[in-house]
Amino acid sequence: MSPVRVLLVDDQALFREALATLLATHDAIEVVGEAGNGDEAIRQAAELTPDVVLMDLRMPVLDGVAATRRLRTDHPGIGIIALTTFDDDEDVFAALRAGALGYLLKDVSSARLIEAVLAAARGESVLQPSVAAKVVAQFVRLPSTSAPEPQPLVVPLSDRELEVLRLLATGHSNREIAATLHLAEGTVKNHVTNVLSKLNARDRTQAALRARSLGLL
Numbered sequence: 001m002s003p004v005r006v007l008l009v010d011d012q013a014l015f016r017e018a019l020a021t022l023l024a025t026h027d028a029i030e031v032v033g034e035a036g037n038g039d040e041a042i043r044q045a046a047e048l049t050p051d052v053v054l055m056d057l058r059m060p061v062l063d064g065v066a067a068t069r070r071l072r073t074d075h076p077g078i079g080i081i082a083l084t085t086f087d088d089d090e091d092v093f094a095a096l097r098a099g100a101l102g103y104l105l106k107d108v109s110s111a112r113l114i115e116a117v118l119a120a121a122r123g124e125s126v127l128q129p130s131v132a133a134k135v136v137a138q139f140v141r142l143p144s145t146s147a148p149e150p151q152p153l154v155v156p157l158s159d160r161e162l163e164v165l166r167l168l169a170t171g172h173s174n175r176e177i178a179a180t181l182h183l184a185e186g187t188v189k190n191h192v193t194n195v196l197s198k199l200n201a202r203d204r205t206q207a208a209l210r211a212r213s214l215g216l217l
Contacts, residue, residue, distance in 0.1 A: 004117060068082070
């Protein structure tokens, strides 16, 4: 398989250099370009056609939220992960509304970051646990009239699938779920696929929101 092509977007050159060095250690990832602001990111994305963009949010010229919104419109196949220092509600929801597939903080472990890049290339959502909790909490605060009455699933989730759902809803990666439930990572991946299918969800974030509306969380 071809390596996942990644574009790094951050206004700190030293951080981009360190990130590129880190990602270069993984054979399945290729850093194809770097940009210092959102405007550069848009131009480079058009030229380089990356699979995944790691996007800082607070940058000069054009911030990461605006750049994410533009990239999702012009290149909907690119998976964008917000990689930032901040996890306040305004930044989190602005990035997700703009179309970011994931939201990670810069203190994330290297293993988690690499896993997030590979997941985003597959179209999967990856959220920092604290961010996932914010998303679910925000949904809980919505008035009941904003969503239809919960409907039972056509095919119910198994007990094991419910365990997997509860963990993915709090931002756990497949590897972390596997370690928690003492399962093979491939088995967890199959369970996640089944959960998304049964919930008719396109990604993990949507699955968590739909599960909450159904009273499964």
